[in-house]
Amino acid sequence: MKTSLLLLATLALAPLAAAQTDINTTLNANQAAQVVRIAVPFPELVPPSAPVAPEPVNSEEVRNGFFGPLTRDIAYSGIFAIAPLPPSVPVNTELLKRINAQLLLRLNVWKEGDDYVVEARLVDQAGSTQLGKRYRSPAPALGRTAHMLANELVRTLNGRPGVFLSQIAFASNRTGNWEIWLMDWDGSNQRRITFHNALSILPSWSPDNERMVYTSFARGTSDMYIINRRGGGRMRINSGLALNTSATFSPVGDDIAFVGSVHGNPDIYLIKDDGSNIRRLTTTGSVESTPEWSPNGRQIAFTSGRSGTPQIYVMDAEGTNVRRISYDGNWNDDAVFSPDGEKLAYTSRVNGRFQIRIANLITNESRIVAGEGSNEQPTWSPDGNWISFQSNRSGAWQVYRMRIDGTDLLQLTFDGENKEPDWSKKPE
Amino acid sequence: MRLLSRIVPAVLALGTFACVSTSDFQQVQSQVAELQEQLASVKRTASSKEEVQGVNQRIAEQTETLLKSNATLVAKVDEIDEHVQNMQGAIEQGGYRNDRLAQQLTQAQHDIETLRAQLAAMQAAPPAAASAGTTAPTAGTAAMSEVTVPAPVTPAADPMQTYQAAYRDYQRGNYDLAIEGFRDFLAANANSELADNASYWIGESLYSQKKYQEAIEQFDSVVNKYPRSDKVPGALLKKGYAYIALGQKAQGIVQLQYVVHEHPKSQEAPLARQKLKALGIDTK
Numbered sequence: 001m002k003t004s005l006l007l008l009a010t011l012a013l014a015p016l017a018a019a020q021t022d023i024n025t026t027l028n029a030n031q032a033a034q035v036v037r038i039a040v041p042f043p044e045l046v047p048p049s050a051p052v053a054p055e056p057v058n059s060e061e062v063r064n065g066f067f068g069p070l071t072r073d074i075a076y077s078g079i080f081a082i083a084p085l086p087p088s089v090p091v092n093t094e095l096l097k098r099i100n101a102q103l104l105l106r107l108n109v110w111k112e113g114d115d116y117v118v119e120a121r122l123v124d125q126a127g128s129t130q131l132g133k134r135y136r137s138p139a140p141a142l143g144r145t146a147h148m149l150a151n152e153l154v155r156t157l158n159g160r161p162g163v164f165l166s167q168i169a170f171a172s173n174r175t176g177n178w179e180i181w182l183m184d185w186d187g188s189n190q191r192r193i194t195f196h197n198a199l200s201i202l203p204s205w206s207p208d209n210e211r212m213v214y215t216s217f218a219r220g221t222s223d224m225y226i227i228n229r230r231g232g233g234r235m236r237i238n239s240g241l242a243l244n245t246s247a248t249f250s251p252v253g254d255d256i257a258f259v260g261s262v263h264g265n266p267d268i269y270l271i272k273d274d275g276s277n278i279r280r281l282t283t284t285g286s287v288e289s290t291p292e293w294s295p296n297g298r299q300i301a302f303t304s305g306r307s308g309t310p311q312i313y314v315m316d317a318e319g320t321n322v323r324r325i326s327y328d329g330n331w332n333d334d335a336v337f338s339p340d341g342e343k344l345a346y347t348s349r350v351n352g353r354f355q356i357r358i359a360n361l362i363t364n365e366s367r368i369v370a371g372e373g374s375n376e377q378p379t380w381s382p383d384g385n386w387i388s389f390q391s392n393r394s395g396a397w398q399v400y401r402m403r404i405d406g407t408d409l410l411q412l413t414f415d416g417e418n419k420e421p422d423w424s425k426k427p428e
Numbered sequence: 429m430r431l432l433s434r435i436v437p438a439v440l441a442l443g444t445f446a447c448v449s450t451s452d453f454q455q456v457q458s459q460v461a462e463l464q465e466q467l468a469s470v471k472r473t474a475s476s477k478e479e480v481q482g483v484n485q486r487i488a489e490q491t492e493t494l495l496k497s498n499a500t501l502v503a504k505v506d507e508i509d510e511h512v513q514n515m516q517g518a519i520e521q522g523g524y525r526n527d528r529l530a531q532q533l534t535q536a537q538h539d540i541e542t543l544r545a546q547l548a549a550m551q552a553a554p555p556a557a558a559s560a561g562t563t564a565p566t567a568g569t570a571a572m573s574e575v576t577v578p579a580p581v582t583p584a585a586d587p588m589q590t591y592q593a594a595y596r597d598y599q600r601g602n603y604d605l606a607i608e609g610f611r612d613f614l615a616a617n618a619n620s621e622l623a624d625n626a627s628y629w630i631g632e633s634l635y636s637q638k639k640y641q642e643a644i645e646q647f648d649s650v651v652n653k654y655p656r657s658d659k660v661p662g663a664l665l666k667k668g669y670a671y672i673a674l675g676q677k678a679q680g681i682v683q684l685q686y687v688v689h690e691h692p693k694s695q696e697a698p699l700a701r702q703k704l705k706a707l708g709i710d711t712k
Contacts (some may be wrong), residue, residue: 104665279516280698280702283699307513316632318666319695321659327524341600342596354652361595363592364528
């Protein structure tokens, strides 16, 4: 916990934390039409009605630990735009009208013992309260409090929570070995989950966000392990095959799809999460890899070299009805279904570099989301608005996040090399 | 070589003790003969070693030739492999173009029918009616009043939109809506190139809902109505799985064996074989 705090500090929170008015986020025309302007003044560092003299509060701790993450979540929500506030003017409903803000988020943050108390009231132009929330947390959990509050704000507006409490699993070699790590959606709170001291890669979330399955060479061979999100309950799945990798949980039921091989030729297999009932789904002589389930659990996308170059295919969960999806370019890989099942994001080689391509399965149209360097291994946010991926644009592999149209790009990792992001499946 | 160095001092020693008894001399003579024989034998051995070496050399040469031709063979196999893959790629590309054409054809068929219906309506309605006004003719004949119900004025839903909406519902797991959508598509576009796909997706949606009996009937309809469709092996296999899920193992086995025998080259055949093996039934 302590180390992750240090890591959080190294992220340095950009200039965004300086003032909420600095935040600019890109919205497409469609979103801009529905955007609600909200004023978010810096919290008053006392209780709303202060009966007793409050304990002194470290205002920088509140700014970096709470206000910064909160305002960034709000700005990135896609449904709020933060209205700039004139300096040294009392914020009231009159001012709201003047700056054309429909909503005001009043915040009070104070200390009770070792805990911070956050009280939030969302009021409209008429002065009536739309949302009232109070949170109590120790200083290290202030960021989580910010994400929880941001989720509530989004839920108040469109009935669904935001993605601010979602987690991204990834592989990092910052400790000398590749191990599995977790981080919050904004790159904060990075923490190590596995301690194999051996190559451990390719994490993949369970549908309930409680477990991950990954590949580790801890025994010298490639094996699948399941572990819970806090690092406990580790279990090896014994398939009896020579190769075991790229495992991924079915969104329904207890099946795991993975790449296995018996005589050196990798194929897609299914196995129950207790290691029973292994079934082989592909039977070609070519290499099959990177299986990914559709959200309804009835389809599996995968990469196959059966046509001479790696291309994306989709089959029914029984291995039947195989269709090729990708036709552009001579290398397509790492396909993942969007949460609504309508799109596939995958890695596509364009002019010698790898880029993220998004293909619409309904209309068969596809487009490239181009970026610098090579950009690979996409994963969707639970709301389908964001994609996290790995890029070597900085010279080393790092994990990034962007909107699906390529805007609002953010580097999430900086320490060592970091790859293979997998975004948790549920928003909370 | 080492043997020779031992023999030479022995011969020299004979000379040193020359003037002794005849028996001694004879003994020495026989020893020399023995040594000569040994020498000859050593020479023979040496020559056979050389021979072995020669044979070895020849074997090595032959092996190299073999290896070379083996490498050529491997390269040839690789080449053939690549050809097969390229053909697979070409087939897939062809299939893709086919699908595209099928979609365009479906759209074109729809457009033609719409136009034809509009044409029929225009031909049926005399131009006088059009110029007469917007509503029913005021003082017209009975025939004219019959024409005032223009069926094609409300155009049938766009077929690709219907198909895509149904597929979207399937992907989202709204199976009831998907089934309804694909049925609508089939009702209006029975001759479409996508009819077999729509029919398969209805079966797959029912299968996803674990409505196995209905799924069996639907997959049956895919096989019977579109016997040349690429969805047939998949439909047969799913039919077999559905029977097994219903506990009708014997029926299921028959379906799986049918896949193996009737569609041995399909991607579904190895799946059927695997399932049969798991059920304890050997197929070759």
